[in-house]
Amino acid sequence: MKILLYIILVTILLATSSARYGVVAQQSKVREYRIANEHRILEEFVTLLSIPNVASDHVNIRRNAALIIEMMRRRGLEPRLLEAGNSVPPAIYGEWKVPGATRTIILYAHYDGQPTDPKQWAGTMPWQPTLRSAALEAGGTILSMPKPGEKIDPEWRLYARSASDDKAGVMAILTAVDALKAQGIAPTSNVKFFFEGEEEAGSSHLGDIIRDQKLLEADAWLICDGPVHQSGLKQVVFGVRGDTNVDLTVYGAKRPLHSGHYGNWSPNPGLILAKLLSSMKDEAGRVTIAGWYDDVAPLGETERRAIEEAPHYDNELKTQLGLARTENAGKSLLELINEPSLNINGMSSGDVGALARNVIPTTASAVLDLRLVKGT
Amino acid sequence: MKILLYIILVTILLATSSARYGVVAQQSKVREYRIANEHRILEEFVTLLSIPNVASDHVNIRRNAALIIEMMRRRGLEPRLLEAGNSVPPAIYGEWKVPGATRTIILYAHYDGQPTDPKQWAGTMPWQPTLRSAALEAGGTILSMPKPGEKIDPEWRLYARSASDDKAGVMAILTAVDALKAQGIAPTSNVKFFFEGEEEAGSSHLGDIIRDQKLLEADAWLICDGPVHQSGLKQVVFGVRGDTNVDLTVYGAKRPLHSGHYGNWSPNPGLILAKLLSSMKDEAGRVTIAGWYDDVAPLGETERRAIEEAPHYDNELKTQLGLARTENAGKSLLELINEPSLNINGMSSGDVGALARNVIPTTASAVLDLRLVKGT
Structure with missing residues (x-):
């Protein structure tokens, strides 16, 4: 849950002013939005996390893509699949065009996950999202999913394959869109969305997907696929290995x-x-x-x-x-x-x-x- | 099959004269006995190999012991279990006393096997003995068990857990007893039999079993638990690491x-x-x-x-x-x-x-x- 909200904040900070006062005011609005909508956000995220997402699992990887297409369509982001062959996990493209905007940014996340051996999981299964009262290593115990109206503790932890790396990126970006639209705020840049399906398998077809598509040109890419700073502080990283x-x-x-x-x-x-x-x-x-x-x-x-x-x-x-x-x-x-x-x-x-x-x-x-x- | 017969020979050689002429004559008698009885020997061996024999599998390890007791009883070897506690694989003791003999030898083999992962087996399962036309690495294909009267090719290979190390030892010793009795030959020494059930698990209770039992005194132990010489020649090894x-x-x-x-x-x-x-x-x-x-x-x-x-x-x-x-x-x-x-x-x-x-x-x-x- 924490990772999700930090990434929302990073997204929103970059889309608006970075003046200190403005940031604090925005943070407070973001928190209010989150509290008012957390059951819906959690439910949608759990649905997304329930679909196995190893890139080599062709059937399930496309089930993920189909769900994300549907999630983006509900938000009016005009999604479409970018293909590089039948046996290649598709990327998903979408856009939010802003009248008068002179810049374009692309928000990137990936929806596939690393291969995993269910036998190595402690207590719960990779694609059965499970809420715990704290991190496993801190002795977190399994909680039932909160009923409507029940308070959600931001210190709870959600365990599932890709709950952070990197379906959290997809969910955070789409939730940020929801939050902005709910407040009647448009970004100052055109925003494109690019969700990849084989990042954990080495992105070997990413070149083909991008070369075939002119539509991925932009002034900047924002890769929403990184850790929270270990201290808990928000961070923006310029470049990765x-x-x-x-x-x-x-x-x-x-x-x-x-x-x-x-x-x-x-x-x-x-x-x-x-x-x-x-x-x-x-x-x-x-x-x-x-x-x-x-x-x-x-x-x-x-x-x-x-x-x-x-x-x-x-x-x-x-x-x-x-x-x-x-x-x-x-x-x-x-x-x-x-x-x-x-x-x-x-x-x-x-x-x-x-x-x-x-x-x-x-x-x-x-x-x-x-x-x-x-x-x- | 080869291992089995070599060990019979070693046993018999030691129990009789080692003069070269005598050895050749004995080898020929042994071969005749084997050919006349190979279906029965194979069937009894397959039955023994069908019982899982990992030392930590307390239920099955005792099923092995019970079968070996029965096999020895049929041969008049007065078998009994040597115990060192309920959760310890028992050893099996038996004896063939020879009137007038001045020496005693103990024939040793073990009936437990190394742990194994059935998934790592090629084509067949550890405790489903399977006959092949040759060694796996030589492209041996699976054969059905020969019907009574069908010739058995000594170059066939029997695949099962412990088919060589070391239920072959148990089977070879008991077959040698059969062969000697069928020929009306008694050994010149008293023979004791000692079949262990946790050799592959480190024999950690062997000391307890032996200390508690005076009956394991002998002039020599013959450990029937070693490989054929790589060349195919028979070998007797004095001591192991x-x-x-x-x-x-x-x-x-x-x-x-x-x-x-x-x-x-x-x-x-x-x-x-x-x-x-x-x-x-x-x-x-x-x-x-x-x-x-x-x-x-x-x-x-x-x-x-x-x-x-x-x-x-x-x-x-x-x-x-x-x-x-x-x-x-x-x-x-x-x-x-x-x-x-x-x-x-x-x-x-x-x-x-x-x-x-x-x-x-x-x-x-x-x-x-x-x-x-x-x-x-």
Whole structure:
């Protein structure tokens, strides 16, 4: 719930004046609107969250798109699907043209979610939205959905796949439209809407969708797909890192071998993978691959000042996350996310836990994601 | 099927003369007995293999024990259960006393199997024994069980959990008893039978079972739980490595973090685990943990000669297994399995494959098994 409302605020702030007095007055109006409409907002959001949204699930991903089209049509945003083939999740386009406006902004969010294993969920299922009295890690317990008239506590948490990343973006944008229209306020810019359906699968067709459509030209894109600042403060981020994934598989013997009869002799692919991964970063967390940082475009004076002036929150965050130390110690989180990174999303070889066996496994796999910055 | 017959031979060889002429004559008698009885042997074995046998599955492990008791009773071996508590898989004891014998040997096998994930099985299920025309990796196809009178090809392969390790041991020993009795031959030693039910779970109650029972005294134990020599030759192995398991878990942040927002800053437990595992062995495969080899009792002259005189099969084995190089290159498999080893049975962090996500996982785990030799 919190994420949703912060993003509404960011949207509205940018669409109106940023003078301090005006901002406070607007915030208060936004809060009033939210309180008056929260049951309807929650209900609509829960409906959206109930549809499975993994990009490779062609049937369900189009059910999401159809619902969003319907939600936009109700708001008069003239939605249409942007297609790049039958088996590609469609993007959704819409617009709010403002007479006399000289600028155009595009509001972006994505409605697909990362793949997920329901068995790894704690207590509830990915596409059965569930309200909790607090965050899971704070011991939040399951609540029934509030009946009409019942107060909704903004500290409650809604658990479902993409409840924040990033159906919250879609919902926040459409709710902001509702709020503006209800107040009789029009934005000062033309607003276009672009909701993507395969962001979490790498946006491999985004180029095709955009190239085929002239209608996505604008003065600025506002990407509503980011976290609330860890402190709870609102933030606008200018630019994000790109991302590319690498799948790695190391092969050992053709069949699993008994570790008593072959251990010491047949190479263990898990160990080879461990050595390979270890070689990619030093103890401090710096990537050691040759040339890794060579083509990074240095930050400009403006960016450096923005980082310096942003709230310093690393210590609080370390406490929250239970971290004794961080990678690249001595640099702040904000500095570090302006550098390219190499992360191990997952790795697997043989089995651990109850299924572990005394074998030399045949393979070991890892998935990496490489975050890229300007110049790389 | 091959494993079964080799172990019968080893058993019989040891129970009778080892003069070369006698051995050949015995082998021929054994083959005749097998051909005359293979349908009955196969049917009894399939029945035994059909009962799930993970040591922690208390109900089914006792069903195995009950069936083996019945199989031994039919052969006049006076079986009984050796217990160390209700929730402990029982061992099974039996005996064949020979009037005038001055020595006693114990034949050992275990009837429990390693944990297994049916999803990882290729085509057939762990406890649904299935005959194939050849090994899976050689393209073996599923055959129906042969009808009475149909010839059984010794090159067929029977797939089921523990079809070799180690219900084959139980079946081979009991079949050898049948064969000897059918020929009117008694062994020259008293024979005791000891079938264990939690070997694959670490035999943690074996001490209790043996301490409580004087009846397990003997001049020698013959452990029928080992592989055929890779060349297909029969082998008797004097001693095996011990084994102990280590579970390792590395913890990162308390909750999974978005790799775009936190990568470079929040430590990745997969990388830490990779560095930890890497540090345990050098590039050649030698364990680098301080003192690892210090207390290894050196091999004696007899052992060294046995290793030298054994068939050298490493190159053929490398080709079969598709290995370009081995650990500790320069030493043979037989030398190396006389040294302590450290093997990664499995490792896991986050997800790979279709479920991989751009996260910094919260934990990374590995299971190691340490093979121990005399002195360690």
